Amino acid sequence: MRKFALITAIVMLGLPAWAEPNRVTFPPLDQLEHYTTVTRGEVTEHMLTSRAAIDAVEAGQPIPFGTHVVLVDYREGEVYRYFVMQNGEGWGADDPDQRTADWQFQWFWPDRSINVDETTSRCQSCHQSREDREFMFTYNDLRSFD
């Protein structure tokens, strides 16, 4: 019995870090601007961020701390999920590998709950390749948005 409990504890502790609630908050969607759209088959993605972030990128400045960048994933006209990146001063220190500087990532369902079955280090691994563009894939769309 005791042995079983010990094994259970080891197995649980050994699990990778699933989408831990991190510092990313649900974005203030009504305060953000829709700067570009990407379509992938049945999926329509609206990219949103703040006016302050747009102005900073256009001026060649770093995106200010506290910025949300949101990918609203629509399927058949309904929101399926929200992918969110947010930055904050010193947030990179939470990640031992420092993969995406002070940007953290999160996946929210339409009811604003976090998808706890997904690990956000996957988001970081892929976005890491965009280090020179604020870890964003649609950086150039943001820069050319009025």
Ligand code: HEC
């Ligand atoms: C395998 C690579 C990959 C993974 C994993 C990934 N993304 Fe992305 N992400 C992209 C690409 C490419 C785009 C540009 C839009 C497109 O092409 O669909 C993008 C766009 C975004 C955007 C809009 C800003 C930008 O970078 O253009 C956000 C926000 C975002 N992703 C968040 C996330 C979150 C949160 C996760 C994890 C839950 C995640 N991404 C996982 C590749 C990835």
